[in-house]
Amino acid sequence: MTHHIDFELDRDYVELNQLLKLTGLCDSGGQGKMIVASGAVYVDGEQELRKTCKIHAGQRVQLDDIEIHVVAAE
Template sequence: MQQDFTLTGEYIALNDLLKICGVADSGGAGKALVASGAVSVDGTQELRKTCKIRAGQTVSGDGFTIRVVGA
């Protein structure tokens, strides 16, 4: 699943992005997914659950890719 997410503020927390885009059922599930090492930001494994994701970044994992674009 590949999708674009339009960022309206300066950044969004990684776990919230996963929840909003439907990759995780909840913020807690998003945190667990990140903690498991299954999420990459711009091709690098990311373990910080609330990492600030900004426009221009790409978040990916098994079966999903989210491109973050500015408003």
């Protein structure tokens, strides 16, 4: 079963490793970088290996059975 997290983006973009930290999927940006480097993270269905890839509103990030929907802050 897939779990969904809505992440409200209050700036132009968030770096992928920071997104994992901000959503509570890891404890630190460094740990986020290791998770991305392992090949476990997908952005819009494509494997993403760039640790500081810029994630914008409207994109989806998947890690294992968790999908993060990045939405623009009101």
